[in-house]
Amino acid sequence: MNTIQQNVGQILSEIPANVKVVAAAKSRTSAEVREVIEAGITIIGENYLQESQKIITEIGTKANWHFIGHIQKNKVKYIVPLFDMVETVDTIELAAIIDKISVRHNKTMNVLIEINSARESQKYGVMPENAKLLIEKICTLENIKIQGLMTMGPFLDDPEGLRIYFRQTKALFEEFKNLKLPNVEMRYLSMGMSDSYLIAIEEGANMVRIGTKIFGPRSY
Ligand SMILES: *Cc1c(COP(=O)(O)O)cnc(C)c1O
Numbered sequence: 001m002n003t004i005q006q007n008v009g010q011i012l013s014e015i016p017a018n019v020k021v022v023a024a025a026k027s028r029t030s031a032e033v034r035e036v037i038e039a040g041i042t043i044i045g046e047n048y049l050q051e052s053q054k055i056i057t058e059i060g061t062k063a064n065w066h067f068i069g070h071i072q073k074n075k076v077k078y079i080v081p082l083f084d085m086v087e088t089v090d091t092i093e094l095a096a097i098i099d100k101i102s103v104r105h106n107k108t109m110n111v112l113i114e115i116n117s118a119r120e121s122q123k124y125g126v127m128p129e130n131a132k133l134l135i136e137k138i139c140t141l142e143n144i145k146i147q148g149l150m151t152m153g154p155f156l157d158d159p160e161g162l163r164i165y166f167r168q169t170k171a172l173f174e175e176f177k178n179l180k181l182p183n184v185e186m187r188y189l190s191m192g193m194s195d196s197y198l199i200a201i202e203e204g205a206n207m208v209r210i211g212t213k214i215f216g217p218r219s220y
């Protein structure tokens with residue numbers, strides 16, 4: 001099996017320089033995360049607050065920390081001070097709590113709006129047709145800065161099937177960029193995982209979230 005360093009080297013060599021890699025670190029140890037940072041990755045994605053608290057405290061500002069899991073509202077007070085970006089904002093209620101806690105910390109929180117691009121009833125994310133209204137509401141919150149969109153897409157055996165959802169999310173990204181709303185700067189389009197990041201980049205992603213292909217197989 002390849003080392004983390006080899007995996008990161010291979011990924012960084014095959015993607016355009018403007019694409020940011022978020023190492024999706026759920027279930028990984030501080031030592032593994034340190035290895036990823038030493039190999040040249042600057043952004044670490046965490047799904048679970050409890051798991052990330054220890055790692056972020058240990059590693060601190062050597063990396064940028066993105067929350068990429070679903071957020072329970074009662075966890076926001078712990079997430080805001082720890083993280084540099086929340087990629088999974090999908091309701092005005094969640095955004096309002098993030099804003100309130102951010103005020104308390106004298107911080108402006110960078111967020112991405114999560115799009116439920118395949119319109120799956122059991123999935124998180126705002127429906128594509130409701131995203132514009134959501135962004136128009138969130139952009140009135142002073143301590144939140146919307147920096148782009150994120151999508152997961154459905155679980156499919158063939159990642160080629162994700163292409164259409166990536167393409168539709170990129171179209172929304174361009175539409176929202178042209179709205180020129182206050183506190184909205186459409187900079188990052190976060191889509192693509194280990195089996196789909198090359199397809200996502202072809203469809204306009206400039207941020208990819210990669211776990212297994214960096215760290216190897218995981219238990220959960
Ligand atoms: C785990 C995870 C990833 C990475 O998944 P891999 O298939 O291991 O690359 C990306 N995004 C989110 C939100 C995740 O939870």
